[in-house]
Amino acid sequence: MFAERGGMRIAAGCTDLFPATQHQHLAGPILDITGIQALRGVSRGAQGYRIGATTTWTDIVRADLPPAFDALKQAALEVGAVQIQNSGTVAGNLCNASPAADGVPPLLALDASVELQSNRGTRSLLLGDFLTGVRQTALEPGEIVTAVTVPERAGGRSKFLKLGARKHLVISIVMAAVRLDVANGRVQGAAVSVGSCSPVAARLPAVEAALVGAPMDEALAARVQDVDVTAALSPIADIRGDAEYRYDAAAELVRRAVGDLVNEGAAA
Secondary structure, three states: OOEEEOOEEEEOOOOOOOOOOOOOOOOOOEEEOOOOHHHOOEEEEOOEEEEEOOOEHHHHHHOOOOHHHHHHHHHHOOOOOHHHHHHOEHHHHHHHOOOOOOOHHHHHHOOOEEEEEEOOEEEEEEHHHHEEEOOEEOOOOOOEEEEEEEEOOOOOEEEEEEEOOOOOOOOOOEEEEEEEEEEOOEEEEEEEEEEOOOOOOEEOHHHHHHHOOOEOOOOOOHHHHOOOOHHHOOOOOEOOEOHHHHHHHHHHHHHHHHHHHHHHHHHO
């Protein structure tokens, strides 16, 4: 769901509309904009990458993107079954604003922004400012999301890991995305984000600071263990796991993601 205007829902993908209702029919009129081709696709410009609002997760998987987007591609493969990946859209995932939205942590790690448009004009918000709470966004009346943009500076390689009760088709207990930009054997830039551990997915600046400047070697992952991740997170306790478990799992997933990137770099 993108927005509501005059009692009408503007939607794309629509994979969450029926599950969200308790009735046999959707209430009120629905304007499905999925078929607007101008809103679909991934392109690269002078400022970076632009992901159209109705770009599907299958489109993301198939797109020719640099290694910094690997985490986003890995997350795309975790968005439900193949049928959902074929229909669900990037902007729909963001506007649904679930704390467990798979696309959010890797996009946060890419320093992504959300482009919003209405008859008043166009504005851009950092993804972290666009998501304001559980099922809440900064969309104003009459606005829709038209694109997600990623700046050219978002380089390096990335990794996405998800913990669930089973391997596939599961809502995450915890998920993490890590992007490391490496030069001359040292981490020049780091972006670390965790989902399903707070009302909205969150970056972990203390972990990022601990990684920057460190050698890209086997000891790098151990630096995560020396940082208290609890300050940036506020997980709930539910049927999938209690808060303490989520704290521990978040730190472990970040550590594993960092370790995977180190190993992949050594193998390259």
